[in-house]
Amino acid sequence: MESKKKVLKGFGLFMAxxxxxxxxxxxxxxxxxxxxxWNYPAAASIRNTLTVDGTVEAVNSQAITGMEGLLVxxxxxxAGEQIEEGTVLYEVDMDxxxxxxxxxxxxxxxxxxxxQAEKKAAATEITRAQEDYDTTVAELDRKIxxxxxxxxxxxxxxxxxxxxxxxxxxxxxxxxxxxxxxTRLDRVIADKKRSIEEAEFEKEKLLKEAxxxxxxxxxxxxxxxxxxxxxxxxxxxxxxxxxxxKTWRQLVVDEGKVVSQQEGTxxxxxxxxxxxxxxxxxxxxxxxxxSLVFRTTISQDQKAKVHxxxxxxxxxxxxSEEVNETIDSIVQENGSYTVTIWLEPGVAQGRTExxxxxxxxxxVYDFVVSKQxxxxxxxxxxxxxxxxxxxxxxxxxxxxxxxxxxxxQNEDKAAIMDDLLxxxxxxxxxxxxxxxxxxxxxxx
Amino acid sequence: xxxxxxxxxxxxxxxxxxxxxxxxxPLAVGLCFMAAFLICLPLWxxxxxxxxxxxxxxxxxxxxxNGSDGYAVWHPxxxxxxxxxxxxxxIGSPAFYKLFWNSVGMTAAILAxxxxxxxxxxWAFAAFRFRGREVLFGLYVVLMLLPFQVMLxxxxxxxxxxxxxxxxxxxxxxxxxxxxxxxxxxxxFTQIEQEILEAARLDGAGEMxxxxxxxxxxxxxxxxxxxxxxxxxxWNLVEQPMxxxxxxxxxxxxxxxxxLDISQAGFAFAVSVIVLVPAxxxxxxxxxxxxxxxxxxxxxx
Numbered sequence: 001m002e003s004k005k006k007v008l009k010g011f012g013l014f015m016a017x018x019x020x021x022x023x024x025x026x027x028x029x030x031x032x033x034x035x036x037x038w039n040y041p042a043a044a045s046i047r048n049t050l051t052v053d054g055t056v057e058a059v060n061s062q063a064i065t066g067m068e069g070l071l072v073x074x075x076x077x078x079a080g081e082q083i084e085e086g087t088v089l090y091e092v093d094m095d096x097x098x099x100x101x102x103x104x105x106x107x108x109x110x111x112x113x114x115x116q117a118e119k120k121a122a123a124t125e126i127t128r129a130q131e132d133y134d135t136t137v138a139e140l141d142r143k144i145x146x147x148x149x150x151x152x153x154x155x156x157x158x159x160x161x162x163x164x165x166x167x168x169x170x171x172x173x174x175x176x177x178x179x180x181x182x183t184r185l186d187r188v189i190a191d192k193k194r195s196i197e198e199a200e201f202e203k204e205k206l207l208k209e210a211x212x213x214x215x216x217x218x219x220x221x222x223x224x225x226x227x228x229x230x231x232x233x234x235x236x237x238x239x240x241x242x243x244x245x246k247t248w249r250q251l252v253v254d255e256g257k258v259v260s261q262q263e264g265t266x267x268x269x270x271x272x273x274x275x276x277x278x279x280x281x282x283x284x285x286x287x288x289x290x291s292l293v294f295r296t297t298i299s300q301d302q303k304a305k306v307h308x309x310x311x312x313x314x315x316x317x318x319x320s321e322e323v324n325e326t327i328d329s330i331v332q333e334n335g336s337y338t339v340t341i342w343l344e345p346g347v348a349q350g351r352t353e354x355x356x357x358x359x360x361x362x363x364v365y366d367f368v369v370s371k372q373x374x375x376x377x378x379x380x381x382x383x384x385x386x387x388x389x390x391x392x393x394x395x396x397x398x399x400x401x402x403x404x405x406x407x408x409q410n411e412d413k414a415a416i417m418d419d420l421l422x423x424x425x426x427x428x429x430x431x432x433x434x435x436x437x438x439x440x441x442x443x444x
Numbered sequence: 445x446x447x448x449x450x451x452x453x454x455x456x457x458x459x460x461x462x463x464x465x466x467x468x469x470p471l472a473v474g475l476c477f478m479a480a481f482l483i484c485l486p487l488w489x490x491x492x493x494x495x496x497x498x499x500x501x502x503x504x505x506x507x508x509x510n511g512s513d514g515y516a517v518w519h520p521x522x523x524x525x526x527x528x529x530x531x532x533x534x535i536g537s538p539a540f541y542k543l544f545w546n547s548v549g550m551t552a553a554i555l556a557x558x559x560x561x562x563x564x565x566x567w568a569f570a571a572f573r574f575r576g577r578e579v580l581f582g583l584y585v586v587l588m589l590l591p592f593q594v595m596l597x598x599x600x601x602x603x604x605x606x607x608x609x610x611x612x613x614x615x616x617x618x619x620x621x622x623x624x625x626x627x628x629x630x631x632x633f634t635q636i637e638q639e640i641l642e643a644a645r646l647d648g649a650g651e652m653x654x655x656x657x658x659x660x661x662x663x664x665x666x667x668x669x670x671x672x673x674x675x676x677x678x679w680n681l682v683e684q685p686m687x688x689x690x691x692x693x694x695x696x697x698x699x700x701x702x703x704l705d706i707s708q709a710g711f712a713f714a715v716s717v718i719v720l721v722p723a724x725x726x727x728x729x730x731x732x733x734x735x736x737x738x739x740x741x742x743x744x745x
Contacts, residue, residue, distance in 0.1 A: 004729060011725035015548075021534050022541035029538040392539035392700075394693040 034433035035442040036399065038386045038426040041367040046408040046415050048305045050358045054296025056316070056343070056351045058286025061267050064089065066277030067247070071096040073256065074273055077266050077283070080352045087260045089283060090271055094256045101248045104241055111238065122221035129217045133210035140203035147199055151192035158185040262287050265349060294325070294341040294354050303337045305360050306330065312341065312358045316351045323347050327358075362408050365415035370429040374406065374414045381406045383416065384435050386426035386443065393440075399428055401437040489518060490720070493713035494529055496522040501709045509706060529714035540700060540715065547697040548722075550612055551678040557620030558674055563667065566626045567659050570633030571641060571651075581630075588623040592683050603688060614688035615696070619678060625670035628737050632666010633659060669737020672730030679723055 071093040077083060161181055166174045251258070264287035271282040286292070294314055298306060308327050315322045325347075329340045339356070348354060373383050382403045389398035404416040428435065435441070493501065500523055507514040533540055569581055599618050603609040608617060636658065644654045660667070682698050689695055697719055704712045727734070 007725060007728045011722070011729070014721055014725065018541065018544060022538070022545065025535055025538045025541055028535055390691055390693070392542050392692045392695065394542075 030442070033440055033442050034431045034435055035444055036384075036386065036397075036428045036432075036435070037430040037444045039370065039373075039429045041369050041416070041421065041423060041425065041427055043364055043366050043423075044368040044413070044415075045364045046362040046368065046410050046413055048358075048360045048362070048408075048410045050298070050302055050305050050356075050360070052296045052298055052302070052339075052356050054294050054339070054354050054356055056292055056294055056348045056354050058265070058267055059291045059293055061284050061286050062264075063281035064283040064285065066271070066280065066282035067092060067251070067258065068244075068277055068279045069100060070248075071276050072271055072273055075269060075271050077269065079266055079269050081266045082264070082349065083260045083266060083285065084263045085260060088257045089260055090258050092251065092256045092258065094252075097248060097251060097256055101245065101252060104245050104248070108241060108245060111241075119221065122217060122223075126214060126217035126221055129210065129213040133207070133214055136206045136210050137203070140199060140206060144196060144199045144203065147192055147195040151189065151196060154185060154189045154192055158182070158189060161185055260285075267352060291345070292343045292348050292351075294343060294348070294356065296339050296354075296356050297333075298330075298337050298339055300335070300337075303330065306337075306339065306358050307360075310358055310360065312356050314341070314343075314348070314354050314356055316348060316354045319351065321348070321351075362415070365407055365417075367417060367421050367423070368413050368415050369427050371409060371412050371414050373427050373429040374404075374409070374416065375401075381416070384428040384431075384437075386428050386441070389438075389440065391440075396440045397443050398438060398440045399435050488520070490713050490716045492518070492520065492522055493710060494717050495525045495527070496710055496713075497524045497526045497528060498710055500524050505706065505709060529710040530717075532711060533714045533718065540697075540718075542693065543695055543697040543700045544718075546612070546693075546695060547679060550615060550681075550696050551675055553612075553616045554619040554622075554678045555671055555674055557616065558622065558625045558670070559667075561620055562622070562626040562670070563629060564655075566629035566666075567633055567655055567663070569626070569630045570636070570663075571654070571659065584623040584626060588627055596687055600687070609688060610690040610694075612689070612694050615681060615684045618684065619674075619681075622674070622677075624677075625674050628670035628673060629663065629666045632663040632669065632737065635666070636662045665733045665736045668730050668733035672726055672734045673737070675726045675730075676723060679719075679726075 073091045073093040075090045076088045077090075083089070161178070164178070166178050264285045266283060266285045268284040269282075270280070270284075271277070306327065308330050310327045312325055312327055313322060314325055323344070325341045325343065327339055328342050331338050331340070341356070369383065375382050375384070380403050382401045384399040385402050386397055386399055389396050402418060402420060404418040404421060407415040407417050409415065428441075430444075431441070496504075496519070500519065502509075504516050504518060506516075508516045565584075569577065569584075595618075600609065603614045603617070606613075606617075608614045640658060640662075641654055644658055649657070679696075680698050681696055682702075685694075685696050685699055701712055701715055701719070704715070
């Protein structure tokens with residue numbers, strides 16, 4: 001009987017323990033249960049606000065080339081700065097400038113001396129050519145005159161010989177001798193004529209050659225007189241050097257300060273103090289009359305929310321200026337889209353960066369939920385539906401995942417679609433813990 | 445006193461408790477131990493399995509799970525003992541408690557119903573002689589012998605008519621009218637000598653007085669035996685809840701284990717251990733009565 005009491009007591013303790021553990025287990029279960037908030041999907045439109053950074057660019061920007069070879073002492077302007085005519089853009093190192101200028105001037109002096117020598121040599125050459133020409137002409141004229149005189153003598157001899165024609169009854173020997181003489185005289189005349197022709201031909205030829213020499217000498221002299229060196233490749237260097245000297249001398253006068261030639265806006269400065277300038281542009285600016293455009297790049301997804309002709313609001317960092325403009329063009333470039341907005345005259349002067357804000361309202365979608373209700377596992381979008389579940393513990397609220405198609409979204413809302421989706425479905429919009437399909441939940 | 449004498453007589457007749465100690469051969473003892481070992485082996489697997497971690501269980505059960513070659517070799521003692529399954533069961537499974545208390549409630553209701561309905565029936569069969577008693581008792585016996593499957597449809601139709609289908613009453617009500625406890629209790633009451641009842645009547649005792657003052661005290665062994673057997677039957681009900689209960693929240697604990705798949709073997713073993721505990725307590729409480737009750741069944745009076 002005693003042992004039975006013990007067994008009964010043990011049984012009672014067991015049942016009591018089970019009762020306590022029932023409460024403990026239930027408490028743990030409830031405490032581990034995610035607490036959710038739900039809402040019905042609503043028909044609504046999605047209001048999208050797209051904000052992207054962009055740049056303000058001049059349509060016709062101009063480059064300011066550097067003083068090649070000079071050392072920059074100080075850069076006096078920055079990008080976005082408005083400049084007037086005469087505004088100091090940058091200063092060059094005066095010591096360096098003086099040294100470089102002196103070097104150039106020395107080179108110029110050497111070159112001038114060389115030029116004078118070349119001029120002198122050219123003049124001498126002309127004189128020589130002229131003398132050769134004169135000598136040649138005189139010699140040939142003398143030869144021609146000499147041959148002409150001989151020809152005239154031969155002709156007189158022939159006339160005289162023809163006059164001395166033998167009598168008809170003269171002996172054959174006389175006739176033969178006369179004929180021989182005539183033949184000889186004809187031959188002499190022909191020889192002289194040929195000599196004269198040859199001399200004239202020779203003269204003409206030599207005169208051409210002498211004239212060419214004179215022309216060459218004169219050409220060489222003209223080149224020297226025109227300060228052109230004998231080599232064509234040197235022309236550019238000479239001109240550049242002379243231009244540099246001229247510019248640098250003015251720069252010395254200006255105490256090394258390079259100033260703006262007209263008013264405008266500095267768009268870009270590619271110059272740094274202590275750097276020796278090259279031949280490239282050191283600054284880019286837009287003059288006051290130049291038009292400005294705002295340009296920005298948007299992605300394929302963003303493109304769906306922006307259309308040509310849409311009104312946009314432009315603001316500019318560091319400024320309270322805000323303007324309403326219209327998108328003028330959207331052009332696809334390498335997978336992205338470039339949005340261009342032509343700015344009204346006077347807008348965004350002195351600005352290089354801007355922010356574009358586009359607000360668009362979509363069509364009315366049947367099912368719009370809070371963005372928090374939408375989940376994504378990397379490839380698919382899904383939501384959790386709250387529904388009653390009959391289980392061992394009775395009727396509980398549980399969540400079931402439903403794959404949906406995302407139609408549109410903004411920061412707060414998402415428009416979704418699925419054949420199984422209904423307007424009376426309770427959609428979980430918030431949970432204090434990560435949910436899994438089939439989880440029992442507490443409803444807030 | 446009379447009751448004690450009756451029992452002693454029966455025991456004497458059956459030679460219980462007075463057997464001479466006989467010298468057993470080592471072979472017989474060995475065979476008995478071997479048989480006992482084989483019988484107890486599954487029982488040993490329950491607590492050891494409950495204390496094994498999932499990795500060890502998976503390793504053991506792989507040939508069974510995969511249907512591959514080889515056999516599942518059980519570890520008599522867990523290599524990596526853990527109370528993880530018990531912790532999960534006792535702390536993290538409120539569903540288990542829900543079904544546990546369902547079983548407790550269902551069993552208590554059935555036992556109470558059997559006391560209320562079955563006990564007077566058994567007393568009536570044992571104490572009174574009336575026309576058609578034998579036929580009626582024969583019907584009881586027939587009903588006791590009928591398997592549940594035979595009674596399924598009639599019970600279903602009746603439960604539907606009574607709007608009890610898919611409620612706990614669908615399991616409780618048929619069990620309350622179970623004839624087996626009536627038979628056991630009847631057998632217990634038949635152990636009371638009719639002379640005692642007659643004497644009481646002559647002394648002016650009413651039938652209710654006789655039932656309460658004589659019947660219940662003298663027939664308590666049979667009643668306890670019936671209750672123990674009924675408890676074990678109700679605690680392990682499977683077919684009736686599966687047939688008549690639709691919602692899981694109404695299920696008894698006996699349907700919890702079938703919900704667990706083999707991947708939760710350790711957890712299932714832990715559930716088995718806890719499920720066994722009430723049955724063991726009840727058995728311990730009613731073991732003597734159960735033994736005597738079983739002898740009543742085999743005794744013709």
